[in-house]
Amino acid sequence: MIKIDLNFFATLSEYLPEKNDCYEVFEDLSVEKLITDLGVPLDTVKLIFINGKREKLSYQLKNGDRVGIFPPVGGG
Amino acid sequence: MDKILRIDVGAQGGPKAVETGLGDYKGLGGRAMTSGIISKEVPPLCHPLGEDNKLVIAPGLLSGSAAAMSGRLSVGCKSPLTGGIKEANSGGQGSQVLARLGYAAIVLEGKPSDDTLYKVIINQDGVKIEADNSLKMLGNYDVVSKIKETYGGKFSSLSIGPAGEMKLSAATIAVTDMEQRPTRHAGRGGVGAVMGSKGIKAIILDDAGCKIRKPKDPDKFKAANKEFVAGIKKHPVSGEGLPAFGTNVLTNVLNEAGGYPTNNFSSGRFEGASNISGETLAELETARGGKATHGCHTGCVIQCSGTFNDKDGKFLTKQPEYETVWAHGGNCGIDDIDAIAQIDRLDDDFGLDTIEMGATIGVAMEAGLAEFGDAQAAINLVKEAGKGTPLGRILGNGAEVTGKVFGVERIPVVKSQAMPAYDPRAVQGIGVTYATTTQGADHTAGYAVATNILGVGGDVDPLKPEGQIELSRNLQIATAAIDAAGMCLFIAFPILDQPETFQALVDILSGFSGEPVTADDVSALGKSVLKTERDFNTRAGFTSKDDRLPEYFRKEKLAPHNVTFTVSDEDLDQVFNW
Numbered sequence: 155m156i157k158i159d160l161n162f163f164a165t166l167s168e169y170l171p172e173k174n175d176c177y178e179v180f181e182d183l184s185v186e187k188l189i190t191d192l193g194v195p196l197d198t199v200k201l202i203f204i205n206g207k208r209e210k211l212s213y214q215l216k217n218g219d220r221v222g223i224f225p226p227v228g229g230g
Numbered sequence: 231m232d233k234i235l236r237i238d239v240g241a242q243g244g245p246k247a248v249e250t251g252l253g254d255y256k257g258l259g260g261r262a263m264t265s266g267i268i269s270k271e272v273p274p275l276c277h278p279l280g281e282d283n284k285l286v287i288a289p290g291l292l293s294g295s296a297a298a299m300s301g302r303l304s305v306g307c308k309s310p311l312t313g314g315i316k317e318a319n320s321g322g323q324g325s326q327v328l329a330r331l332g333y334a335a336i337v338l339e340g341k342p343s344d345d346t347l348y349k350v351i352i353n354q355d356g357v358k359i360e361a362d363n364s365l366k367m368l369g370n371y372d373v374v375s376k377i378k379e380t381y382g383g384k385f386s387s388l389s390i391g392p393a394g395e396m397k398l399s400a401a402t403i404a405v406t407d408m409e410q411r412p413t414r415h416a417g418r419g420g421v422g423a424v425m426g427s428k429g430i431k432a433i434i435l436d437d438a439g440c441k442i443r444k445p446k447d448p449d450k451f452k453a454a455n456k457e458f459v460a461g462i463k464k465h466p467v468s469g470e471g472l473p474a475f476g477t478n479v480l481t482n483v484l485n486e487a488g489g490y491p492t493n494n495f496s497s498g499r500f501e502g503a504s505n506i507s508g509e510t511l512a513e514l515e516t517a518r519g520g521k522a523t524h525g526c527h528t529g530c531v532i533q534c535s536g537t538f539n540d541k542d543g544k545f546l547t548k549q550p551e552y553e554t555v556w557a558h559g560g561n562c563g564i565d566d567i568d569a570i571a572q573i574d575r576l577d578d579d580f581g582l583d584t585i586e587m588g589a590t591i592g593v594a595m596e597a598g599l600a601e602f603g604d605a606q607a608a609i610n611l612v613k614e615a616g617k618g619t620p621l622g623r624i625l626g627n628g629a630e631v632t633g634k635v636f637g638v639e640r641i642p643v644v645k646s647q648a649m650p651a652y653d654p655r656a657v658q659g660i661g662v663t664y665a666t667t668t669q670g671a672d673h674t675a676g677y678a679v680a681t682n683i684l685g686v687g688g689d690v691d692p693l694k695p696e697g698q699i700e701l702s703r704n705l706q707i708a709t710a711a712i713d714a715a716g717m718c719l720f721i722a723f724p725i726l727d728q729p730e731t732f733q734a735l736v737d738i739l740s741g742f743s744g745e746p747v748t749a750d751d752v753s754a755l756g757k758s759v760l761k762t763e764r765d766f767n768t769r770a771g772f773t774s775k776d777d778r779l780p781e782y783f784r785k786e787k788l789a790p791h792n793v794t795f796t797v798s799d800e801d802l803d804q805v806f807n808w
């Protein structure tokens with residue numbers, strides 16, 4: 155198992171599990187699997203930031219990753 | 231909208247108003263109108279606070295009509311902050327009302343003969359100009375209360391606070407919202423100082439008895455507007471994200487992306503971000519009986535704003551924008567949302583640009599005038615500016631002046647105007663816009679954040695130089711056209727992603743004017759505005775060397791990505807080569 159710092163933002167925050175800042179998952183788990191396992195409908199997810207970079211659903215998680223997931227959002 | 235109101239503030243016996251036809255300016259609106267008049271009539275080398283500068287206030291082409299989102303106002307002049315051309319854009323009711331009163335522009339010109347303050351009252355019966363020294367050095371909130379007492383009824387106003395009267399380069403022009411609160415501002419570049427230099431404290435607009443502006447081809451217009459609204463509603467950003475969380479939803483986004491300028495642009499992440507995020511703000515607003523969804527003018531269907539109540543549930547200010555929360559928050563190491571809201575109120579009341587003031591206080595903190603994170607010290611500094619103490623006047627003249635006075639090297643400005651809430655090293659596309667726009671560092675001039683960070687209008691890697699020039703160029707052209715139409719820039723989210731919504735906008739323009747309009751015409755309009763503005767700036771002495779970021783953005787690496795700004799100078803010089 156590896157630990158990640160997981161965050162869901164805006165309307166997705168309701169899906170955030172307990173102990174999200176040192177959340178345990180299997181190594182190489184994909185972001186897609188991570189979020190579907192947590193019950194997040196895939197079509198509500200728009201932005202996936204891993205350590206500050208945009209990644210795709212297929213990204214495989216590494217120990218210590220900082221993961222931030224957003225629905226479509228904007229401003230300015 | 232077939233007349234221009236010119237007020238000669240230097241006329242014998244006090245300001246005189248004359249109405250003229252549109253002449254050369256026929257068919258122009260918003261930013262195309264303000265930049266058109268400034269470029270043609272203002273000598274580019276004039277002193278921004280002198281006799282030859284003009285303040286032009288123009289509703290957008292579609293303002294005052296039934297077109298959704300069309301109530302944005304453009305205010306133009308030669309900027310006392312940048313020394314170049316300026317278009318400051320504002321929400322609020324002013325644009326709709328001015329358009330319905332039939333004015334395509336108000337132009338304040340000349341130089342007052344003494345320091346009497348005047349107010350201008352415009353309604354369907356005509357224009358009245360009255361001396362009113364009882365308004366001297368009043369804040370915008372008091373100005374509006376006084377207007378209510380004497381004028382009563384339904385009006386919108388444009389006004390300046392003490393900052394404008396003191397001719398500070400960060401001074402704004404306040405525009406009242408639907409609740410007659412002076413919460414919307416033509417914020418950037420010191421337009422309030424130019425209004426102050428003309429001796430006009432307030433412009434009171436009442437469109438009672440005036441009709442909504444009618445389209446030439448009502449069927450086409452109506453159908454296009456319907457499609458346009460549907461497109462706005464169905465896009466998740468304009469239909470859901472912006473209404474629910476407002477622009478401040480970006481705090482967490484930029485912080486995650488490592489592009490959130492913290493402690494005067496010294497890091498890309500802020501530890502206290504979650505305390506001041508849009509999510510936290512929306513929850514707090516609702517808990518205190520405020521509104522998390524609210525429009526700044528009639529006809530806005532996105533409603534990105536809200537109302538912020540204090541701890542006792544009393545109205546304090548409108549929902550502070552992302553840029554404000556950043557400037558007075560993370561950029562100063564402050565994560566106290568109540569303190570930030572209090573500063574937002576002070577800025578609105580004094581008539582100060584929240585972005586410029588937050589950036590300035592960040593620079594002052596770097597200089598050691600206060601500690602990063604000290605919210606009370608930040609509040610005190612803003613109050614100094616409002617009072618006009620010598621220190622306050624330094625601060626009120628912006629980040630560059632303050633940095634120079636206190637010997638700071640890291641001053642985040644382009645063309646002397648402070649950068650907003652996106653670090654150009656971690657969001658290189660917005661760095662291109664900051665560097666090259668005619669306006670001085672300005673995110674709204676070409677919002678590359680959309681495509682760099684938010685995945686709207688495609689994807690361009692924010693950390694690399696590739697693709698940024700073209701992105702910024704296309705956005706700058708589109709934005710100039712949107713600003714000319716009087717549309718709120720947030721329509722960019724749906725129109726970038728949904729071709730049918732862009733087409734609906736083109737059809738609205740065509741249905742309104744009764745002339746055929748194509749997408750190419752819209753792009754040509756944007757280009758012509760940019761060309762006019764570039765030409766003014768060139769004649770004002772700007773060269774390609776002014777289209778650069780401060781040196782330290784190329785030298786100092788920004789955490790967490792450890793990046794510098796890497797778009798080359800040669801590439802920056804290609805932005806306007808279309």
Ligand code: SF4
Pocket residue numbers: 299321322524525526527530531532533534535718719720
């Ligand atoms: S979306 Fe926001 S800024 Fe734009 S018009 Fe509506 S309330 Fe004003």
